[in-house]
Amino acid sequence: MNNMVSQPQLRILTWLNGYSSSLEKAWDVTRELSLPGISEGLGVVRSALNMPLKGLEQNGHLLKRMAHVVGGGSRRRQVYHITDTGREIVDNSVLSDLKESTTFKIFGTSPNLVDIFGRHEELSDCAKLLSNHSIIISGMPGIGKSAMVRSLCHSLSQKKTIRWATANEFTDYRQICQMWSFAGEMPSNLESITDLICSQDDEILVLDDYHLIDKRHLFSVNQMLNGYLERGKSKIIVITREMSVSLSEFKHFKMGPLDLESCCEMLGQDISLEVRTKIAESLGCHPLALNLYQPEFKIPEESSNVRDYVENIVLKNLNDNQKSNVSLLSIEPVAVDPNRCISNDNIDTFDTQGLLKWGENNRCEMQYLVRNVTRTNLSSSEKDMLHENLSNYWFENGETNEERDLYLYHLSKSNKNKFVETVEGDFEQIVDSSSNVIAVIVETLLQNHPTDKELRYIASKVSVHRSEPQELKQHLGFLDGIKRLEMDFKLAELEGRKEDCQNLANELIEVQSVSGKNRLLLSLISQIMDDRLPRESVRIEGLENVTTYLDMLDFSEPDKKRQALLVAVSVIRYSIALGEHNLESADNIMQSLIKLGSDRDPVVLSLETKLAIHQLDNDSKTIEEVCNLVEANTKLIDNLLLAESLKLRLVESLIGLDKSKAVKLFSQIQPPSIFGRSKPALRYSARWWLQNSEIDSQNMRSSLRESIVNYREAGCSNAAKRLESKFHALI
Numbered sequence: 048m049n050n051m052v053s054q055p056q057l058r059i060l061t062w063l064n065g066y067s068s069s070l071e072k073a074w075d076v077t078r079e080l081s082l083p084g085i086s087e088g089l090g091v092v093r094s095a096l097n098m099p100l101k102g103l104e105q106n107g108h109l110l111k112r113m114a115h116v117v118g119g120g121s122r123r124r125q126v127y128h129i130t131d132t133g134r135e136i137v138d139n140s141v142l143s144d145l146k147e148s149t150t151f152k153i154f155g156t157s158p159n160l161v162d163i164f165g166r167h168e169e170l171s172d173c174a175k176l177l178s179n180h181s182i183i184i185s186g187m188p189g190i191g192k193s194a195m196v197r198s199l200c201h202s203l204s205q206k207k208t209i210r211w212a213t214a215n216e217f218t219d220y221r222q223i224c225q226m227w228s229f230a231g232e233m234p235s236n237l238e239s240i241t242d243l244i245c246s247q248d249d250e251i252l253v254l255d256d257y258h259l260i261d262k263r264h265l266f267s268v269n270q271m272l273n274g275y276l277e278r279g280k281s282k283i284i285v286i287t288r289e290m291s292v293s294l295s296e297f298k299h300f301k302m303g304p305l306d307l308e309s310c311c312e313m314l315g316q317d318i319s320l321e322v323r324t325k326i327a328e329s330l331g332c333h334p335l336a337l338n339l340y341q342p343e344f345k346i347p348e349e350s351s352n353v354r355d356y357v358e359n360i361v362l363k364n365l366n367d368n369q370k371s372n373v374s375l376l377s378i379e380p381v382a383v384d385p386n387r388c389i390s391n392d393n394i395d396t397f398d399t400q401g402l403l404k405w406g407e408n409n410r411c412e413m414q415y416l417v418r419n420v421t422r423t424n425l426s427s428s429e430k431d432m433l434h435e436n437l438s439n440y441w442f443e444n445g446e447t448n449e450e451r452d453l454y455l456y457h458l459s460k461s462n463k464n465k466f467v468e469t470v471e472g473d474f475e476q477i478v479d480s481s482s483n484v485i486a487v488i489v490e491t492l493l494q495n496h497p498t499d500k501e502l503r504y505i506a507s508k509v510s511v512h513r514s515e516p517q518e519l520k521q522h523l524g525f526l527d528g529i530k531r532l533e534m535d536f537k538l539a540e541l542e543g544r545k546e547d548c549q550n551l552a553n554e555l556i557e558v559q560s561v562s563g564k565n566r567l568l569l570s571l572i573s574q575i576m577d578d579r580l581p582r583e584s585v586r587i588e589g590l591e592n593v594t595t596y597l598d599m600l601d602f603s604e605p606d607k608k609r610q611a612l613l614v615a616v617s618v619i620r621y622s623i624a625l626g627e628h629n630l631e632s633a634d635n636i637m638q639s640l641i642k643l644g645s646d647r648d649p650v651v652l653s654l655e656t657k658l659a660i661h662q663l664d665n666d667s668k669t670i671e672e673v674c675n676l677v678e679a680n681t682k683l684i685d686n687l688l689l690a691e692s693l694k695l696r697l698v699e700s701l702i703g704l705d706k707s708k709a710v711k712l713f714s715q716i717q718p719p720s721i722f723g724r725s726k727p728a729l730r731y732s733a734r735w736w737l738q739n740s741e742i743d744s745q746n747m748r749s750s751l752r753e754s755i756v757n758y759r760e761a762g763c764s765n766a767a768k769r770l771e772s773k774f775h776a777l778i
Contacts, residue, residue, distance in 0.1 A: 090194070100127065158213075193286055220237055220264065238274075239749045341364075358420050361400075375436065376389075376390045377417065378425075383411065448480045489502055573727070573730075575596075597619070600616065636654075730757070733755075
């Protein structure tokens with residue numbers, strides 16, 4: 048039965064056979080069933096599919112219809128489905144299936160598995176290198192690096208776990224590890240992350256598009272990779288355009304052009320071998336350039352290079368509206384949702400012509416060859432206008448954090464002052480979700496405005512948020528006044544310089560407004576009260592400082608703020624009373640708060656919960672009683688961080704009384720990553736990671752290090768030092 052179809056037709060049927068017949072009547076179908084998807088999957092130019100598809104349709108081995116392609120724009124397109132007779136042909140063939148094996152999985156953001164022509168020798172050489180070394184694979188854009196590594200990983204996935212990360216202009220080491228999809232909560236500190244991934248089994252870690260990583264994040268990414276290379280058991284594959292001297296310990300493999308015979312195969316059988324040879328040779332046997340070729344194009348001149356071909360042939364074929372949209376899509380910094388981007392109406396046209404590169408979650412961007420040529424040909428004024436158009440578009444249409452980041456990126460390129468104003472007005476929310484993005488944008492702006500104090504201040508705050516003291520130091524010399532004092536204080540906290548922190552805090556108190564002074568004093572008091580490990584008491588000198596700071600509070604604020612201040616002071620005094628086992632005083636404070644609100648007020652509920660846990664610690668309540676009370680009260684507290692902190696406090700008590708119950712409760716509380724980087728959130732994070740070190744012994748080193756860093760960043764230097772002793776004993 049195989050004789051009924053040609054080899055190209057059999058490859059098409061084998062590709063389509065990987066998809067269920069249920070899709071034949073579906074409104075939304077996967078892009079892999081459209082002409083561009085089949086072309087990409089089989090590694091041939093789209094025109095090479097025309098004759099084989101027509102023959103298969105005429106013989107009843109496949110059918111075509113119009114359907115909406117998921118992620119492929121708003122218009123319907125032709126899609127293809129294999130028939131029962133087509134499936135029978137595949138079942139009786141010896142051609143290996145092109146679809147993924149269901150037994151093995153590649154974690155992360157890997158591209159789809161596609162059939163590749165040639166490269167057999169390169170695949171073999173890379174596999175040999177990888178058996179003993181981590182490797183860098185470099186080569187021109189579009190030469191086929193990712194496709195070859197994806198094919199290599201497909202064969203390796205039967206023996207090893209594969210993790211794939213694809214970088215972009217904003218990627219930092221944290222995003223890389225998130226894409227690698229390690230199980231469990233991911234720490235934020237660079238060394239903690241390195242400890243974590245070094246403790247994993249023997250795996251293959253892939254980092255694609257390494258060359259896109261901005262220099263703002265490149266040093267820390269290289270630190271992670273080199274640190275892992277020294278201590279980790281797994282091998283790393285870095286895919287990039289050029290060899291990086293920063294990764295000198297990696298073995299280097301450079302990919303060249305595809306061999307001529309394979310290029311001719313890519314162009315299909317309906318063009319004479321002589322013409323195919325001429326096309327391939329004129330385009331330097333460059334796979335992506337060949338994929339852009341269409342029958343209506345003139346044959347490139349022998350002297351033509353790939354850039355000339357893209358500029359003078361591929362893009363010349365577009366109308367003015369399409370060219371404008373190519374420019375708009377080319378200056379987007381990352382892949383976008385095709386259904387929501389400004390070029391939505393042209394997505395299906397661009398995809399049909401092979402101009403788009405597709406990634407995770409059906410995101411798309413211009414093929415790098417097209418993008419680079421387009422960007423190079425734009426004048427400064429044209430780029431400014433495009434950035435302004437995109438800034439306006441994403442301001443009006445952006446809904447997600449990613450789309451807000453696109454708005455901020457284009458705003459920074461078109462209106463620096465408005466960008467600064469926007470970021471300063473909503474700094475905490477923006478930086479909590481997008482610190483890696485803002486860090487890159489601000490660093491880029493500083494290249495053209497190195498003495499801009501507002502930019503330096505934003506860059507300083509981003510460095511503090513990301514716990515990057517070395518980055519912070521680069522900006523301090525440009526700051527003055529209260530902003531310089533504030534950042535000096537933050538740096539002292541990051542570096543754990545306790546005496547300097549106290550001196551700088553006293554200076555800051557003197558220059559604050561009444562509200563600012565009270566907020567700072569309450570923050571300092573909370574730091575002192577929490578600057579201890581679980582089940583430990585506040586130090587005597589700490590309590591003396593608390594008393595001093597309480598006396599410095601200014602109650603001259605308006606009634607509403609004054610009442611909030613009184614409540615905050617009552618909560619502090621309640622904690623002191625519990626620490627001194629003065630339950631009578633604690634009860635008096637509780638009753639006074641009930642009179643201000645009710646016995647179901649969240650503040651009262653939190654104090655009641657703290658009392659119950661205190662009684663558990665002192666054997667005056669049973670585990671069951673306290674667990675029931677904590678569960679009931681935290682359900683009524685609408686402040687999630689406060690509620691989860693109370694549950695964590697119970698875990699800290701249970702860990703020495705009933706570890707199995709502690710482990711179960713710990714698995715149910717929220718991880719610290721959802722709470723941002725405020726001081727209370729950092730203290731929660733420090734405590735969470737400390738408990739994780741006791742529960743997850745395999746990653747104890749990573750968890751302890753993360754806890755230390757978070758305690759230090761939260762200003763809890765005593766707790767950090769206590770843990771450092773434990774950490775050094777461990778290693």
